[in-house]
Amino acid sequence: MKNYLIILLPMVSGILFSQNVGIGTISPTEMLEVNGSVAVGTSVYVNPNTYTATPSGFDVLAVDPQSAIVNGKVMKVETLYTPIIIQPYSISNIYRDDLNNLDLQIPSDKYMVAITNFEAVPSTSNSSQPNSGIYSNTTVKGHFVIRTFESGGTWRVNIGYPTLNTQYTSGRYTYNFDVILLSKRFFKVLNESVTTYNLNGDISGDAGTAPSGI
Amino acid sequence: MTKKQIITVVTVLFFGLINAQVGIGKANPVQTLDINGNMKLSNTLYLENPGVHTGSSVNSYLIVKDNSNNVIKRYVPETSDYSAINSVTYAFTAVNYSGLSNYDTGISASSYYLTIGGYIIRGGGDNSNVYISGSNSNIPLYSARAFVQNGTWRLTFLPNHGRVFTVPADQTPKNIEMRLNVIVYRRDMLTIVNPTINLNMNADTSGNGTATPPEKM
Numbered sequence: 001m002k003n004y005l006i007i008l009l010p011m012v013s014g015i016l017f018s019q020n021v022g023i024g025t026i027s028p029t030e031m032l033e034v035n036g037s038v039a040v041g042t043s044v045y046v047n048p049n050t051y052t053a054t055p056s057g058f059d060v061l062a063v064d065p066q067s068a069i070v071n072g073k074v075m076k077v078e079t080l081y082t083p084i085i086i087q088p089y090s091i092s093n094i095y096r097d098d099l100n101n102l103d104l105q106i107p108s109d110k111y112m113v114a115i116t117n118f119e120a121v122p123s124t125s126n127s128s129q130p131n132s133g134i135y136s137n138t139t140v141k142g143h144f145v146i147r148t149f150e151s152g153g154t155w156r157v158n159i160g161y162p163t164l165n166t167q168y169t170s171g172r173y174t175y176n177f178d179v180i181l182l183s184k185r186f187f188k189v190l191n192e193s194v195t196t197y198n199l200n201g202d203i204s205g206d207a208g209t210a211p212s213g214i
Numbered sequence: 215m216t217k218k219q220i221i222t223v224v225t226v227l228f229f230g231l232i233n234a235q236v237g238i239g240k241a242n243p244v245q246t247l248d249i250n251g252n253m254k255l256s257n258t259l260y261l262e263n264p265g266v267h268t269g270s271s272v273n274s275y276l277i278v279k280d281n282s283n284n285v286i287k288r289y290v291p292e293t294s295d296y297s298a299i300n301s302v303t304y305a306f307t308a309v310n311y312s313g314l315s316n317y318d319t320g321i322s323a324s325s326y327y328l329t330i331g332g333y334i335i336r337g338g339g340d341n342s343n344v345y346i347s348g349s350n351s352n353i354p355l356y357s358a359r360a361f362v363q364n365g366t367w368r369l370t371f372l373p374n375h376g377r378v379f380t381v382p383a384d385q386t387p388k389n390i391e392m393r394l395n396v397i398v399y400r401r402d403m404l405t406i407v408n409p410t411i412n413l414n415m416n417a418d419t420s421g422n423g424t425a426t427p428p429e430k431m
Contacts, residue, residue, distance in 0.1 A: 015236040015243075024256075031239050031251025039260040045245065051278050051287040053295040058278040060289065060298075060404060063261050072261040076279075077404060084298060084405040086327050087428045090412045097355070100421030102413075106428065116329035116397070120355030122374055125417065133352040133375055141353060160421070167352070172417065176359070178329055181431055186404075 039070045083186035088117075089157075092174040097134060097160040099175055104157060108150040112182040112189055115148050115157060119176040126170035135167035148179070155179075188213060298405060300326075300398040304369065308338070308389040311379045313372040319360075321367045321398060327407050328360035328367040332395040335371075337381040344390055346373055347380045360396065369394060406430055 022028035024035030051058055059076040067073035077083070087106075091099060097120075106113060122131040136142060142164035149156050159175050190211040199205045237243030239250035267274050276289040291297045306314065321328060337344040346354060354374040360367050371392060373379070379390045399405045408429045415423050 015234055016241050017236070017238045019239075021238050028254075030254040032247075032249050032253040034254070035256045037258040037260065038255055039262060040264075041262050043245075043264055044259075044261060046286065048277070048287045049285065050290050050293055051280055052293045054280060054282040056281040057402070058280050058287070058289070058294075061277045061279055061286065063264060067260065070260040070262060072264065074259045074261060078402070078406070082404060082406045082430065084399060085428060085431050086329075086399060086405065086407040087431075088408070088410040089425065090410055091423070091425075092412070092414050093417055094415045095417040095419050095421060098419075098421030099415070099423075102422070103424040104427075105425060106431065111431070114331075116331050117359035119357040119359045120374060121357075122355065132349065133354040133377075135352055137351040144355075161353075164353070173355070178359075180329065181428065 039072075081183065081185060083183050085111075085181040085183075087179045087181060088176075089179065090174065090176050094173045094175060096166040096169065096171045097173055098165075099157065099159040099173075101151070102157040103151075104148075104155045104179065106155045106179075106181060108153055108155050110184055111155070112184065112187060113148050113155045114180045114182070115146060115177055116180060117176070117178040118146060118159075120159075121174040121176065122166075123172045123174065124168070124170045125172055126168065129168035129170045131166050131168070131171040131173070133166070134161045134164045136164050140164075146177075190214065296400050296403070298400050298403040300400070302396045302398055304392075304394045304396055306392040306394075308387075309392050311381065311388045311390055312376075313379060313390075314370055314392055315372060316363070317369040318363075319367045319369060319396075323362040323365050323367055325401055326367065327399040327401055327405070328369075329397050329399070330358050330360055330369065330371075330394050331397055333358055333371060334393045335379065336391040336393075338385050338387070338389045338391060340391060341381065341385065343382045345380045347378045348375075358394075369396070 020028040020031055020033065022033050022035070025033055059078070061074050062077040062081070064073045064075060065071055087104075091102060104113070122133065124131045134142065134144075140163075142161045144161055146159045147157075149158060157177075157179070159177075165171070190213050195211070197205060197207065235243040235246055235248065237248045237250070240248050278287055278289045279285070280287050304317070304319075306317070319328065335344055336342065348354075352375070354377045356371070356373050358371045360369055362368070371394065381388055381390060401407060408431075411425050411428070413423060413425050415421075
Protein backbone atom coordinates (compact mmCIF):
# COMPACT_ATOMS: atom_id res chain seq x y z
CA MET A 1 0.00 0.00 0.00
CA LYS A 2 2.98 2.23 0.51
CA ASN A 3 3.51 2.27 -3.23
CA TYR A 4 0.02 3.62 -3.84
CA LEU A 5 0.77 6.63 -1.73
CA ILE A 6 3.98 7.35 -3.52
CA ILE A 7 2.33 7.06 -6.92
CA LEU A 8 -0.45 9.38 -5.86
CA LEU A 9 2.03 12.14 -5.20
CA PRO A 10 4.11 12.03 -8.38
CA MET A 11 4.78 15.72 -8.80
CA VAL A 12 5.96 16.40 -5.30
CA SER A 13 9.32 14.73 -4.94
CA GLY A 14 9.76 12.12 -7.62
CA ILE A 15 8.53 8.57 -7.63
CA LEU A 16 9.92 5.68 -5.68
CA PHE A 17 9.39 2.01 -6.32
CA SER A 18 10.94 0.05 -3.51
CA GLN A 19 10.68 -3.41 -4.99
CA ASN A 20 11.19 -5.12 -8.34
CA VAL A 21 9.25 -3.46 -11.14
CA GLY A 22 8.06 -5.20 -14.27
CA ILE A 23 6.96 -3.63 -17.53
CA GLY A 24 5.13 -6.15 -19.65
CA THR A 25 5.92 -8.83 -17.11
CA ILE A 26 4.21 -9.72 -13.85
CA SER A 27 7.17 -11.47 -12.31
CA PRO A 28 10.22 -9.23 -12.57
CA THR A 29 13.44 -10.88 -11.46
CA GLU A 30 15.55 -7.72 -11.44
CA MET A 31 14.98 -4.25 -9.98
CA LEU A 32 13.54 -3.29 -13.38
CA GLU A 33 12.60 -5.91 -15.91
CA VAL A 34 11.20 -4.93 -19.28
CA ASN A 35 9.61 -7.53 -21.52
CA GLY A 36 10.47 -5.66 -24.69
CA SER A 37 12.72 -2.83 -25.76
CA VAL A 38 13.74 0.42 -24.12
CA ALA A 39 14.56 3.71 -25.82
CA VAL A 40 16.55 6.25 -23.83
CA GLY A 41 16.56 9.83 -25.05
CA THR A 42 19.91 10.84 -23.65
CA SER A 43 22.37 9.11 -21.36
CA VAL A 44 22.57 5.75 -19.66
CA TYR A 45 24.76 5.58 -16.56
CA VAL A 46 25.94 2.10 -15.70
CA ASN A 47 28.35 0.61 -13.24
CA PRO A 48 29.00 -2.70 -14.98
CA ASN A 49 31.11 -5.57 -13.77
CA THR A 50 34.43 -6.19 -15.45
CA TYR A 51 34.38 -8.97 -18.02
CA THR A 52 36.46 -11.94 -17.02
CA ALA A 53 37.15 -14.73 -19.45
CA THR A 54 34.40 -17.25 -20.05
CA PRO A 55 34.47 -20.02 -22.62
CA SER A 56 31.54 -18.51 -24.50
CA GLY A 57 33.33 -15.19 -24.97
CA PHE A 58 31.81 -11.80 -25.57
CA ASP A 59 30.55 -9.36 -28.18
CA VAL A 60 31.65 -5.73 -28.28
CA LEU A 61 28.63 -3.42 -28.33
CA ALA A 62 28.12 -0.23 -30.28
CA VAL A 63 25.22 2.05 -31.21
CA ASP A 64 23.86 2.37 -34.72
CA PRO A 65 23.11 6.10 -35.07
CA GLN A 66 20.88 5.44 -38.11
CA SER A 67 18.76 2.54 -36.82
CA ALA A 68 15.15 2.42 -38.01
CA ILE A 69 12.25 4.12 -36.15
CA VAL A 70 14.42 4.88 -33.12
CA ASN A 71 18.06 5.83 -33.57
CA GLY A 72 20.83 4.47 -31.40
CA LYS A 73 20.16 0.73 -31.45
CA VAL A 74 22.71 -1.08 -29.30
CA MET A 75 24.10 -4.07 -31.18
CA LYS A 76 27.19 -6.19 -31.84
CA VAL A 77 29.80 -3.98 -33.45
CA GLU A 78 30.63 -6.69 -35.98
CA THR A 79 27.14 -6.37 -37.45
CA LEU A 80 27.53 -2.61 -37.90
CA TYR A 81 30.98 -1.58 -38.88
CA THR A 82 34.26 -3.37 -38.39
CA PRO A 83 37.04 -1.19 -37.01
CA ILE A 84 39.84 -3.46 -38.29
CA ILE A 85 39.84 -4.94 -41.79
CA ILE A 86 42.58 -7.25 -43.03
CA GLN A 87 42.91 -7.29 -46.81
CA PRO A 88 45.36 -9.73 -48.41
CA TYR A 89 46.73 -8.93 -51.90
CA SER A 90 48.55 -10.98 -54.50
CA ILE A 91 49.93 -8.72 -57.27
CA SER A 92 51.41 -10.84 -60.05
CA ASN A 93 53.33 -10.32 -63.29
CA ILE A 94 54.95 -7.09 -62.12
CA TYR A 95 57.37 -5.62 -64.68
CA ARG A 96 60.87 -6.08 -63.20
CA ASP A 97 60.53 -4.87 -59.58
CA ASP A 98 58.36 -1.84 -60.35
CA LEU A 99 55.15 -1.54 -58.39
CA ASN A 100 55.11 2.24 -58.42
CA ASN A 101 51.50 3.23 -57.85
CA LEU A 102 48.92 0.56 -57.10
CA ASP A 103 45.58 2.25 -56.39
CA LEU A 104 43.86 0.19 -53.67
CA GLN A 105 40.63 2.23 -54.08
CA ILE A 106 40.48 2.57 -50.30
CA PRO A 107 39.33 6.08 -49.35
CA SER A 108 42.02 7.85 -47.33
CA ASP A 109 39.51 10.08 -45.55
CA LYS A 110 37.92 7.03 -43.92
CA TYR A 111 40.84 4.68 -43.24
CA MET A 112 44.39 4.50 -42.05
CA VAL A 113 46.36 1.67 -43.64
CA ALA A 114 49.47 -0.34 -42.85
CA ILE A 115 51.31 -2.78 -45.10
CA THR A 116 52.57 -6.03 -43.62
CA ASN A 117 53.34 -9.72 -44.30
CA PHE A 118 55.42 -8.89 -47.38
CA GLU A 119 56.66 -11.56 -49.74
CA ALA A 120 58.42 -11.15 -53.11
CA VAL A 121 58.33 -14.13 -55.49
CA PRO A 122 60.72 -13.72 -58.46
CA SER A 123 60.10 -15.12 -61.92
CA THR A 124 61.01 -14.42 -65.53
CA SER A 125 59.22 -14.35 -68.85
CA ASN A 126 62.37 -15.60 -70.63
CA SER A 127 64.02 -18.68 -69.17
CA SER A 128 67.38 -17.76 -70.71
CA GLN A 129 67.32 -14.51 -68.74
CA PRO A 130 66.68 -15.50 -65.12
CA ASN A 131 65.50 -13.07 -62.45
CA SER A 132 68.32 -13.30 -59.90
CA GLY A 133 67.22 -10.29 -57.90
CA ILE A 134 67.85 -6.57 -58.08
CA TYR A 135 70.91 -5.92 -60.26
CA SER A 136 73.81 -3.55 -59.69
CA ASN A 137 77.37 -4.24 -60.86
CA THR A 138 78.68 -1.08 -59.20
CA THR A 139 79.12 -0.10 -55.56
CA VAL A 140 75.77 1.77 -55.72
CA LYS A 141 73.27 -0.63 -54.20
CA GLY A 142 70.20 1.63 -54.20
CA HIS A 143 67.45 1.49 -51.62
CA PHE A 144 64.34 -0.61 -51.17
CA VAL A 145 60.95 1.05 -50.73
CA ILE A 146 57.80 -0.54 -49.31
CA ARG A 147 55.19 2.03 -48.37
CA THR A 148 51.63 3.27 -48.70
CA PHE A 149 50.85 6.82 -49.74
CA GLU A 150 47.78 8.95 -50.41
CA SER A 151 46.92 10.31 -53.83
CA GLY A 152 43.63 11.51 -55.26
CA GLY A 153 41.74 10.55 -52.10
CA THR A 154 42.75 6.88 -52.11
CA TRP A 155 45.58 4.81 -50.67
CA ARG A 156 48.34 3.62 -53.01
CA VAL A 157 51.11 1.04 -52.61
CA ASN A 158 54.69 1.52 -53.81
CA ILE A 159 57.15 -1.39 -53.62
CA GLY A 160 60.52 -1.72 -55.34
CA TYR A 161 64.05 -0.37 -55.82
CA PRO A 162 63.47 3.14 -57.28
CA THR A 163 67.01 3.49 -58.70
CA LEU A 164 67.75 -0.14 -59.61
CA ASN A 165 66.10 -2.92 -61.58
CA THR A 166 66.24 -6.59 -62.36
CA GLN A 167 69.08 -7.36 -64.76
CA TYR A 168 66.75 -8.13 -67.68
CA THR A 169 63.49 -6.61 -68.83
CA SER A 170 62.03 -10.12 -68.67
CA GLY A 171 62.32 -10.06 -64.87
CA ARG A 172 58.99 -10.37 -63.08
CA TYR A 173 57.82 -10.37 -59.48
CA THR A 174 54.71 -11.38 -57.63
CA TYR A 175 54.30 -9.30 -54.50
CA ASN A 176 52.11 -10.79 -51.78
CA PHE A 177 51.22 -8.57 -48.84
CA ASP A 178 48.44 -7.73 -46.44
CA VAL A 179 46.99 -4.28 -45.91
CA ILE A 180 45.49 -3.51 -42.51
CA LEU A 181 42.67 -0.97 -42.75
CA LEU A 182 41.91 0.89 -39.54
CA SER A 183 38.67 2.87 -39.64
CA LYS A 184 38.95 6.52 -38.62
CA ARG A 185 35.50 6.07 -37.08
CA PHE A 186 37.28 4.13 -34.32
CA PHE A 187 40.96 5.09 -34.52
CA LYS A 188 42.64 8.44 -34.52
CA VAL A 189 45.17 10.01 -36.87
CA LEU A 190 47.15 12.33 -34.63
CA ASN A 191 48.29 14.68 -37.37
CA GLU A 192 46.18 14.78 -40.49
CA SER A 193 49.20 15.84 -42.53
CA VAL A 194 52.79 14.61 -42.44
CA THR A 195 54.85 16.27 -39.71
CA THR A 196 58.38 17.25 -40.76
CA TYR A 197 61.28 17.29 -38.27
CA ASN A 198 64.61 18.74 -39.41
CA LEU A 199 67.45 16.90 -37.64
CA ASN A 200 70.11 19.27 -39.06
CA GLY A 201 72.49 16.44 -39.81
CA ASP A 202 72.31 14.94 -36.33
CA ILE A 203 71.58 11.24 -35.70
CA SER A 204 69.34 11.84 -32.69
CA GLY A 205 66.43 14.15 -32.11
CA ASP A 206 63.81 15.30 -29.63
CA ALA A 207 60.25 16.07 -30.66
CA GLY A 208 59.92 18.23 -27.54
CA THR A 209 56.31 17.29 -27.00
CA ALA A 210 54.30 14.27 -28.01
CA PRO A 211 51.79 14.79 -30.82
CA SER A 212 48.62 16.41 -29.46
CA GLY A 213 46.05 13.83 -28.46
CA ILE A 214 48.56 11.43 -26.85
CA MET B 215 -4.25 -8.91 -8.20
CA THR B 216 -0.91 -9.28 -6.51
CA LYS B 217 1.09 -6.33 -5.36
CA LYS B 218 3.57 -6.80 -8.21
CA GLN B 219 0.77 -6.84 -10.77
CA ILE B 220 -0.61 -3.59 -9.43
CA ILE B 221 2.76 -1.97 -9.67
CA THR B 222 3.14 -3.27 -13.19
CA VAL B 223 -0.15 -1.78 -14.30
CA VAL B 224 0.50 1.49 -12.57
CA THR B 225 3.96 1.66 -14.04
CA VAL B 226 2.66 1.18 -17.54
CA LEU B 227 0.01 3.83 -17.00
CA PHE B 228 2.37 6.35 -15.56
CA PHE B 229 5.56 5.93 -17.55
CA GLY B 230 4.08 7.56 -20.61
CA LEU B 231 2.68 10.46 -18.63
CA ILE B 232 4.90 11.54 -15.82
CA ASN B 233 7.62 14.14 -15.94
CA ALA B 234 8.95 13.64 -12.45
CA GLN B 235 12.07 11.61 -11.78
CA VAL B 236 11.42 7.97 -10.99
CA GLY B 237 13.48 5.94 -8.57
CA ILE B 238 13.36 2.18 -8.40
CA GLY B 239 14.86 1.04 -5.15
CA LYS B 240 16.07 4.61 -4.68
CA ALA B 241 14.35 7.37 -2.70
CA ASN B 242 16.14 10.31 -4.30
CA PRO B 243 16.40 9.71 -8.04
CA VAL B 244 18.85 12.05 -9.79
CA GLN B 245 17.96 11.04 -13.35
CA THR B 246 14.64 10.63 -15.18
CA LEU B 247 14.82 6.95 -14.29
CA ASP B 248 17.23 5.93 -11.56
CA ILE B 249 17.50 2.23 -10.74
CA ASN B 250 19.40 1.10 -7.71
CA GLY B 251 20.04 -2.38 -9.01
CA ASN B 252 20.00 -4.37 -12.22
CA MET B 253 17.85 -3.79 -15.26
CA LYS B 254 16.89 -6.62 -17.58
CA LEU B 255 15.52 -6.25 -21.09
CA SER B 256 14.10 -9.08 -23.14
CA ASN B 257 14.74 -7.19 -26.36
CA THR B 258 16.63 -4.15 -27.63
CA LEU B 259 18.14 -1.10 -25.97
CA TYR B 260 18.20 2.16 -27.93
CA LEU B 261 20.44 5.07 -26.95
CA GLU B 262 19.05 7.89 -29.02
CA ASN B 263 21.57 10.54 -28.07
CA PRO B 264 24.18 9.08 -25.73
CA GLY B 265 26.70 11.92 -26.20
CA VAL B 266 30.28 11.80 -27.39
CA HIS B 267 33.22 10.76 -25.22
CA THR B 268 35.62 13.69 -25.28
CA GLY B 269 38.06 12.63 -22.58
CA SER B 270 41.31 10.73 -22.81
CA SER B 271 41.21 7.17 -24.12
CA VAL B 272 42.56 5.93 -20.79
CA ASN B 273 39.31 7.07 -19.18
CA SER B 274 37.05 4.91 -21.30
CA TYR B 275 36.30 1.23 -21.65
CA LEU B 276 34.70 -0.80 -24.38
CA ILE B 277 31.32 -2.18 -23.39
CA VAL B 278 30.77 -5.86 -24.14
CA LYS B 279 28.02 -8.43 -23.72
CA ASP B 280 29.14 -11.53 -21.85
CA ASN B 281 27.70 -14.32 -23.98
CA SER B 282 27.47 -16.70 -21.04
CA ASN B 283 24.71 -14.69 -19.32
CA ASN B 284 23.96 -11.68 -21.61
CA VAL B 285 25.16 -9.22 -18.98
CA ILE B 286 26.66 -5.95 -20.21
CA LYS B 287 30.16 -5.57 -18.81
CA ARG B 288 33.16 -3.39 -19.26
CA TYR B 289 36.05 -4.84 -21.22
CA VAL B 290 39.46 -4.64 -19.53
CA PRO B 291 42.25 -6.34 -21.54
CA GLU B 292 44.13 -7.41 -18.39
CA THR B 293 41.25 -9.61 -17.24
CA SER B 294 40.49 -11.12 -20.62
CA ASP B 295 42.30 -13.95 -22.33
CA TYR B 296 42.72 -11.90 -25.48
CA SER B 297 42.17 -8.57 -27.12
CA ALA B 298 41.35 -7.49 -30.67
CA ILE B 299 45.01 -6.66 -31.29
CA ASN B 300 47.67 -8.65 -29.49
CA SER B 301 51.40 -8.01 -29.78
CA VAL B 302 54.08 -10.69 -29.53
CA THR B 303 57.80 -10.22 -30.21
CA TYR B 304 59.59 -13.41 -31.19
CA ALA B 305 63.33 -13.31 -30.49
CA PHE B 306 65.00 -16.28 -32.15
CA THR B 307 68.57 -17.19 -31.29
CA ALA B 308 70.74 -19.83 -32.96
CA VAL B 309 68.76 -19.71 -36.21
CA ASN B 310 70.32 -21.59 -39.10
CA TYR B 311 72.13 -19.17 -41.43
CA SER B 312 69.73 -20.00 -44.27
CA GLY B 313 66.97 -18.12 -42.43
CA LEU B 314 63.66 -19.03 -40.84
CA SER B 315 61.63 -21.35 -43.04
CA ASN B 316 58.69 -22.57 -40.97
CA TYR B 317 58.30 -21.73 -37.28
CA ASP B 318 55.05 -23.08 -35.84
CA THR B 319 53.64 -20.51 -33.40
CA GLY B 320 50.90 -22.89 -32.24
CA ILE B 321 48.41 -20.03 -32.73
CA SER B 322 45.06 -21.19 -34.10
CA ALA B 323 44.41 -20.11 -37.69
CA SER B 324 40.64 -20.26 -37.18
CA SER B 325 40.66 -17.78 -34.28
CA TYR B 326 43.51 -15.43 -35.19
CA TYR B 327 45.27 -13.66 -38.05
CA LEU B 328 49.02 -12.99 -37.83
CA THR B 329 51.14 -10.35 -39.46
CA ILE B 330 54.88 -9.65 -39.29
CA GLY B 331 55.54 -5.96 -38.99
CA GLY B 332 59.05 -4.91 -37.99
CA TYR B 333 62.07 -7.22 -37.99
CA ILE B 334 65.80 -7.18 -37.38
CA ILE B 335 68.45 -9.76 -38.34
CA ARG B 336 71.68 -9.99 -36.36
CA GLY B 337 74.71 -12.25 -36.28
CA GLY B 338 75.21 -14.73 -33.45
CA GLY B 339 75.63 -13.15 -30.01
CA ASP B 340 73.75 -10.04 -31.19
CA ASN B 341 76.64 -9.25 -33.58
CA SER B 342 75.84 -6.46 -36.01
CA ASN B 343 77.92 -8.07 -38.79
CA VAL B 344 75.57 -10.12 -40.92
CA TYR B 345 75.52 -10.26 -44.69
CA ILE B 346 73.76 -11.96 -47.56
CA SER B 347 75.91 -14.53 -49.30
CA GLY B 348 76.53 -14.90 -53.01
CA SER B 349 76.65 -12.54 -55.97
CA ASN B 350 77.69 -8.97 -55.28
CA SER B 351 75.69 -7.67 -58.21
CA ASN B 352 72.35 -9.29 -57.40
CA ILE B 353 70.39 -8.14 -54.37
CA PRO B 354 67.69 -10.59 -53.30
CA LEU B 355 64.25 -9.53 -52.18
CA TYR B 356 62.74 -11.65 -49.42
CA SER B 357 59.75 -13.25 -47.78
CA ALA B 358 58.80 -11.98 -44.30
CA ARG B 359 55.34 -13.23 -43.57
CA ALA B 360 53.08 -15.38 -41.49
CA PHE B 361 51.29 -18.24 -43.23
CA VAL B 362 48.88 -21.04 -42.30
CA GLN B 363 49.72 -24.74 -42.36
CA ASN B 364 47.81 -27.57 -40.67
CA GLY B 365 45.58 -25.15 -38.78
CA THR B 366 48.27 -23.04 -37.14
CA TRP B 367 50.17 -19.91 -38.00
CA ARG B 368 53.80 -20.24 -39.11
CA LEU B 369 56.49 -17.57 -39.46
CA THR B 370 58.92 -17.35 -42.32
CA PHE B 371 61.82 -15.01 -43.06
CA LEU B 372 63.88 -16.07 -46.07
CA PRO B 373 65.96 -14.26 -48.70
CA ASN B 374 64.99 -15.17 -52.27
CA HIS B 375 66.99 -17.36 -54.64
CA GLY B 376 68.23 -19.66 -51.87
CA ARG B 377 70.61 -16.95 -50.71
CA VAL B 378 71.78 -17.32 -47.11
CA PHE B 379 72.97 -15.08 -44.31
CA THR B 380 76.69 -15.03 -43.61
CA VAL B 381 78.50 -13.94 -40.50
CA PRO B 382 82.15 -13.04 -39.81
CA ALA B 383 84.55 -15.88 -40.57
CA ASP B 384 85.61 -16.21 -36.92
CA GLN B 385 82.05 -16.81 -35.71
CA THR B 386 81.18 -20.42 -34.98
CA PRO B 387 78.63 -21.80 -35.25
CA LYS B 388 77.40 -19.77 -38.21
CA ASN B 389 74.01 -19.18 -36.65
CA ILE B 390 72.15 -15.88 -36.77
CA GLU B 391 69.59 -14.14 -34.55
CA MET B 392 66.26 -12.78 -35.61
CA ARG B 393 63.64 -10.64 -33.91
CA LEU B 394 60.15 -10.41 -35.43
CA ASN B 395 57.40 -8.08 -34.24
CA VAL B 396 54.21 -10.04 -34.69
CA ILE B 397 50.70 -8.64 -34.41
CA VAL B 398 47.99 -11.17 -33.62
CA TYR B 399 44.48 -10.09 -34.62
CA ARG B 400 41.50 -11.84 -33.05
CA ARG B 401 39.23 -12.78 -35.97
CA ASP B 402 35.91 -12.39 -34.13
CA MET B 403 36.71 -9.20 -32.23
CA LEU B 404 36.44 -5.94 -34.18
CA THR B 405 38.14 -7.56 -37.18
CA ILE B 406 37.15 -9.06 -40.49
CA VAL B 407 39.46 -10.73 -43.00
CA ASN B 408 38.54 -10.26 -46.64
CA PRO B 409 39.31 -12.75 -49.42
CA THR B 410 42.62 -12.13 -51.23
CA ILE B 411 42.49 -9.57 -54.04
CA ASN B 412 44.43 -10.88 -57.05
CA LEU B 413 45.67 -8.50 -59.72
CA ASN B 414 47.72 -9.36 -62.80
CA MET B 415 49.87 -6.35 -63.75
CA ASN B 416 50.49 -7.84 -67.21
CA ALA B 417 54.07 -6.54 -67.02
CA ASP B 418 52.86 -2.94 -67.36
CA THR B 419 56.10 -0.94 -67.65
CA SER B 420 54.62 2.07 -65.83
CA GLY B 421 54.30 0.06 -62.64
CA ASN B 422 50.86 1.61 -62.14
CA GLY B 423 47.70 -0.38 -61.56
CA THR B 424 44.28 -0.35 -59.93
CA ALA B 425 43.08 -3.07 -57.58
CA THR B 426 39.40 -3.81 -56.94
CA PRO B 427 38.21 -2.26 -53.66
CA PRO B 428 38.08 -4.52 -50.59
CA GLU B 429 34.85 -6.56 -50.47
CA LYS B 430 34.00 -5.30 -46.98
CA MET B 431 35.19 -1.96 -45.66
